[in-house]
Amino acid sequence: MAVRAVRGATQLDSDAREHMLDRVAEMVHDVMASNGLTVDDFISVIFTATSDLVSEFPAYAARQLGFGEVPLICTRELEITGSMPRVVRMLAHVETDLPRAEVTHCYLHGAAALRKDLTRTREVPDE
Numbered sequence: 563m564a565v566r567a568v569r570g571a572t573q574l575d576s577d578a579r580e581h582m583l584d585r586v587a588e589m590v591h592d593v594m595a596s597n598g599l600t601v602d603d604f605i606s607v608i609f610t611a612t613s614d615l616v617s618e619f620p621a622y623a624a625r626q627l628g629f630g631e632v633p634l635i636c637t638r639e640l641e642i643t644g645s646m647p648r649v650v651r652m653l654a655h656v657e658t659d660l661p662r663a664e665v666t667h668c669y670l671h672g673a674a675a676l677r678k679d680l681t682r683t684r685e686v687p688d689e
Contacts, residue, residue: 563654563657568593573672574648575633577686579617586623586650589670596666604632605655610639612649620650649673 572589574581586609605630609620621634625663639651649672658665669676 563659564655564662566658566660566662566665567598568597568654568656569652569667570654570669571649571651571673571676572645572670574615574650575671577615577617577648582615582618583623583626585671586620587627589650589652589668590627590629591623592668592670593652596668597656597658597660599656599658600627602631603640603656603658604629606633606654607635607654609636610651611636612645612647613641614618614638617648620652629682642668643654646672646676648673649676649681 565595567684574585582651589616593602607621607624607625607660611620620631621636621638624632624634639649
């Protein structure tokens, strides 16, 4: 079994606690489903949030999904002029049999525009 890194990102419509929890849970579930992962496959997860998101820790959403034994940390995204607002990103380290080239990274809602350069992404744009 190899250790792989998988990325995810989502954009929120507003900085509201329940909306944050819903969007982060959606992102984590999407990463899991797209890569055939269970909570036990996760080694650790780093969440970043842009500075305009202060209503809740993104990791709390993962804790509610059963990630109680997985090390999680939240940090602030760099404030770069012109960068996308209200974005939560995740970098998860997982154990999987997937070759690196077959890991699917998930970009949801407005964040679907962030990484057009990746070979395997699953995008869920806003309607």
